[in-house]
Every structure is written in C-alpha cells, then in structure tokens.
Amino acid sequence: MEKIKKTINKAVFKLLHPIAHILLRYEISHSELAEMTRRAYVDVAFKHFSIPNRKQTISRASVITGLSRTEVARLVAINEEQADVMSSTPNRATRVIGGWLSDSDFLDEQSEPKVLPLRGEDISFETLVDRYSGGITARAVLDEMVRTGAVEKLDKDHVKLLHHGFVPHGDDAEKINIFLTHASDLLSTGTHNLTQTDQEPRFQRQVTYVDMPQSVVKEFEELSREMSMELLLKLNKWLSEKDKQNDPESDEPKYRIGLGIYYFKNDNQED
Template identity: 40%
Template sequence: MNDIKKAIYAATLNILRPLIKILLRNHVPFGAFADLAKRVYVDVALEEFGIPGRKPSISRVSILTGLTRKEVGRIKKPPVLENAETLERYNRGARVISGWVRDRAFWNKEGQPLDLLIEGKDGSFNELVKRYGGDVPSRAVLDELLRAGAVERLADGRVRLITHVFIPYTKEADKIRILGTDVRDLICTIDHNLHSNPSDSFLQRKVSYDNLPTEALPELRGQATQKSQSLLEELDRLMARHDRDLNPSARGTGRKRATIGIFYFEEDSQPHD
C-alpha cells in the first residue's frame, strides 16, 4: 500500500469514528450505512468521474467503485434524502435575523436592533418578514424564531431579538440534518485544496493545543464565541450586500454559493508517550 492510500485510510477512520458514534446512538445498523455508502459511491462515480462526451455506463461505474454490475444497476438512481424544508426554514430564519441586525430601518438610535411591533408599515416585524422572509406568513416565522429562542415577546406585545445567531433545530432530527451540510462543506473545502493550485485554495485554518489545563477552557471558550460571532456578523453584512436575494440591485454574472464557518471543539487529551 502506498503512502497516499495509507493516509487516506487513516483519515477515513478518523472521519468515520464520530459519524459512527452518531449512527449507533440513533440505532442505525451497519447494513443501512453500507447501503448508503454504496449509493454515494455510485452517485459520485456517475456525476464526477464520467468520460466527457460519453454516456456513463454501468460497466464503468462497476470498475470505478468495485461494486458488481448488478449492484450498480440496482442503486443507479439513489433517493433524494435531503430535507429541503428544514434547510429552507434555516435560511429563512437566518435572513430575517440578518436583516434585523443590519438594516437601519429596524435599528434604534444607538444602532441596535429595535424591539418591533408585530404590525405596521414602518419598522414592524411584519415588514421585516416581508422584506427578508419571502412569501411566508410572519406568524409562522415568529413561531419559528420563538421556538429557536432567538426572540422573545415583551409584555407590551413587541418582539425583541435576543441573539444574533439563528439555530432553529430544537428537534434532534433537525440538528442531525445540518450535520450533512456543515461537514460536507468542510470536507469539500479540504478536497478543493488538495487538488487546486495554492493561489486558488480556499481558506482553511485552525489553532489547536493538546496540553491545556481544564481551568483555562471557560475563558478560551468565551473568547472564541465572542470574537467569532463578531467576525461572522461583519462578514454577514459584507456577503448580504452582494446577495441578489437580499439586494436585487447587486450586479454581476453567474450564481455562486459561499460559506464561512467557525467551530470550537474540546476533549480530553491523551498524554504523549
């Protein structure tokens, strides 16, 4: 086995361990995982490794994947498992909060998000949803934000924004669905950087130490949250200026999707030998 394959196998084991932990915790047996893996092998072989100008064949996919022609034929059209409704709820809630934070029409004199009346033409929650939430009743958006803990109802009936972060997944299933989006984006970033020129690589940075005292972590965690949130809000304002859904006057060609993500992780560290 050459060094590249050894590195790939080791990396795959590291990736699979936390994923398998999630699968076992949710009673997903190996057979179901193996079937999913086969489906993805076939899907990727068809979409990413075809020969230009030639129709993909079952025989070629069989050679690429190591699966039998019979298996390839059986799973050539894998089912769509993505939950579009959940992702749309996330995007809608994030857009509404982003508009509330960055749009001066919904600020107070100090430049902070206003406590909004539900109804009204100027500076109301209904107007906010109409501007940033798409064709969805404002009541439905409010209920979603309340469930997520992003807003609260005041005694006078107004709505107050209590966090600039929208995490709508109060149900375990919703939290797991976003796993497929965030982890995918990180792996795709690494894949891009593995085969692209250095001048075309995507941002991929981290800091990591493995001999920190437990007492240092609360400060580290707090600083990471505060500084990262501030940076993300600044970048959100920049991206929103160029997003043609939020800013129809933005000029340019093509249609691109860009993501900037930050995470914090900690665990017990094993001493070095």
C-alpha cells in the first residue's frame, strides 16, 4: 500500500501542474481549489464508497474522507444545491455541427458541409437546427456559432461552416469547459480501468517517442491531425445515424458515449 501511495502522490502532483496553471491564470486561489477538493471528496464518497445495500451516512463519509461530520454535512448541502447547475448537457452547437458534418442532406458531392441558406423548409440552416438542436431556435444557435467563430455569414441569407468541430474562438469560458470535460472523460476511463477489474477495460492507448527532430514533429502533427479528423468524422457519422434511430420512449438504459483524441508535445522526456 505504501508503494501505491507514493506512486499516486507523484502522479497527482504531475497531474495538478496543468490544473494549477489554469487556476493561477484566472486568479483562482489555493483556498478555492481546496474547497473544490473537499466537495469532490464528499461527492465521490457518497456516490461510490457506501456499504453495499446501505445508504451512505454523514458519519461514514466523515471517516473515509477525514473531514468532520459538520463539514461533510455542509458540503453535501452545497453539492445538492448545485447538482442541476453541474449536470453535463451536450453543447447545442456541437450537436448541430455534428449533424452538418454527418447528415447527407447537408453534405455536397465531396461529402463536405454545404453552404446553407439561413431559412427554408427544404435544406437550410433552420432545418438543420430543427433536426439537431433539441428545441433551441435557429437564431439562438446561429448567434452562438457566429460569436465563437464556428460559422461565417457569407451574406444576409447564407452561412458557411468554418471548422470540423466546435472550437470556440475568443471565448475562454467555453474553451475551459471543453478542456475540463475532455480531461474528466479521460480520467474517468482510467478510473474505470483501474477499479472495475471485473468489467471489460475501456480503450486507452497512446503512442509516444522522445528525441524527435523538429521536422518530424511538424510532419507528425499534420499527419496525426489528418488521420484523427478522418476517424472522428467516420465515428460521428455512424453515431449520428444511430441517434436518428433512437427511440426516446424506450426503457433501454441510456449512456453518454464517445471517443477522444489529443495531440501532445513537450520538452520533458521523463516517463
């Protein structure tokens, strides 16, 4: 156990570096991080560390987290108040872009997203939003996509998709939200693979080389971007078709699923 704790301490210290970088950049103090950590400890204790077939208690959560019962009770109340705010919902713009990239009605002969008229009962931005936004108006979605740089209005009646994905430009809050969602998904996969040993492990792979010259770095960055985008577009198209067939009235269990790909480059060649 002591060896495992040392390994965890080293790994968490390394993991906290990019998080600390972001927190310091946006003037979030150590005490605010400590409060978030306490809330996370209590939330996880209640969700994942109760005695089988028994409801978790304040006293038991206090024992396993090391926090006082008064503190646990306070944090439980805060977590319950913010449960609705903290719940993750798909970004509407992301869903619209996904449909634009995968639905044959909105693709040209080269399978590229069409320039769309803003309005119309046939193929238009309005019908795209009606099909994929989940009830949000076309005007609201367009304003958000223009604001974040995802689309360009060619004139007063036509709109063009600029990026094969929702990458907000000039919106730090949305960028942070996307980054932390992706990071949380990756860590959740790792947690599943470490703790759910009686279940099939989730796919988690990485290719890494050190001492690579700058010319190879640039070439690999371009190649990996091209191949990754090709794979993601194929998967998006497949999932989009399955989503169309999805019966919202079905009693079958529902899950949020996906695949994440990221590129990295650094000067640190430690393992």
